[in-house]
Amino acid sequence: MYRIYLYIYISILIRNLKTILTLLLMKVFYLFFILLAFNACKAKVSPNENKLTSMQTDCPEDGYCETTLQNNKKLSIKVEESTGYLYPQIEEGENILIEFTYNKGEHDGAIVDASYSETIHFEISKDITELSLKNDDLKHVNLIYGKHCFCPDAGYYAVSIGELNITRKDSYLNLELYYEIEGTETKTQHIVETLKIN
Numbered sequence: 001m002y003r004i005y006l007y008i009y010i011s012i013l014i015r016n017l018k019t020i021l022t023l024l025l026m027k028v029f030y031l032f033f034i035l036l037a038f039n040a041c042k043a044k045v046s047p048n049e050n051k052l053t054s055m056q057t058d059c060p061e062d063g064y065c066e067t068t069l070q071n072n073k074k075l076s077i078k079v080e081e082s083t084g085y086l087y088p089q090i091e092e093g094e095n096i097l098i099e100f101t102y103n104k105g106e107h108d109g110a111i112v113d114a115s116y117s118e119t120i121h122f123e124i125s126k127d128i129t130e131l132s133l134k135n136d137d138l139k140h141v142n143l144i145y146g147k148h149c150f151c152p153d154a155g156y157y158a159v160s161i162g163e164l165n166i167t168r169k170d171s172y173l174n175l176e177l178y179y180e181i182e183g184t185e186t187k188t189q190h191i192v193e194t195l196k197i198n
Helices: 002-040 135-141
Strands: 049-055 063-079 086-092 095-104 116-125 130-134 144-149 155-158 161-169 172-180 190-196
Touching (some): 063 116, 086 155, 116 135, 130 135, 135 161
Antiparallel strands (some): 049 063, 063 086, 130 161, 144 155, 161 172
């Protein structure tokens, strides 16, 4: 009789161990899958693009901001023939392209109207040591603002009100940009960044 109880006890114990091991393996598998998914979502940076080194910009709390620097680029401001709207064209070239992006919230793709972002593009010489431009002189760096949303004032605007100051120290660019856009409301107006140049 004692052997029967021992046999039942051992079989229950083995069955419970199998269940515990199965649950443990499932947890390890799910953890591995989640880590793999996060790793796959990392943004890839091309060799001629540098991410922000230091950000002091007051990014609106309802979103996130990013500034990138791309070497060997040329920025042109084009006009769409049929509509007369402006747009930036980026090509291979000899300059440094700086792009600031503000994205509002998390866009889950479910609600199309929920997407809102702003961009600033401009180019500078790769040999720059210091630069200070105001108002209409901002056209010398092709400074263009973009408002991206499903709203009537979406589009690109040439910036003609503002001030841009850049200084270079070794392989770092310190920049400060203040701007206003006539004809539309913006969520960002002041950018202060330090970027590393390769």
